[in-house]
Amino acid sequence: QSVLTQPPSASGTPGQRVTISCSGSSSNIGNNYVYWYQQLPGTAPKLLIYKNNQRPSGVPERFSGSKSGTSASLAISGLRSEDEADYYCAAWDDSLSALFGGGTKLTVL
């Protein structure tokens, strides 16, 4: 089973806009919804985006998701120090399993 491809790291300064990409294939991102999670050290993942671009209640509007073809992106605007975390994308694959990206470590400089 393949893993969705994310850059291992990303960085930005406070107030900046940062995007994290997630690349897949026609059997996963291309044909199914994309989900994004934030994980702070020592804690369980937190859902940020579901069904490509929907935010759960309580998630700031600074976080947004998009999908085009077999790729997806998470954008964080107005970067804050508390956004420093690991970010994961996920999608269902038509081979009947869910896939996660390898994760992106976001550093706020």
Added chain:
Amino acid sequence: EVQLVESGGGLVQPGGSLRLSCAASGFTFSAFAMTWVRQAPGKGLEWVSAISASTSTIYYADSVKGRFSISRDNSQNTLYLQMNSLRAEDTAIYYCAIPDSAMVPGYDWGQGTLVTVAS
């Protein structure tokens, strides 16, 4: 308030077995599919298995197929993961979570339970 509490983790020797439990409360457990996700120390997330509300549909990752078995007791509001023939690479924190419409983890996760496979 939704609560998912995993238990049953611990140290087990290679080739051994362990059964994880996930006690659910704060929602109608029997109406929701459930899923297990794991995270090896210092590594990323890996989806493990999912089960539909009625248990009619079950999915496994290739890495655990034939060794792990997911089940649920809707009368006890509990999800299980029976893990057999454990390997060192199964060492991880195991989370249970309520999936979204697809069997992808959604908003509610447990705090995780650590499984260590070592001699």
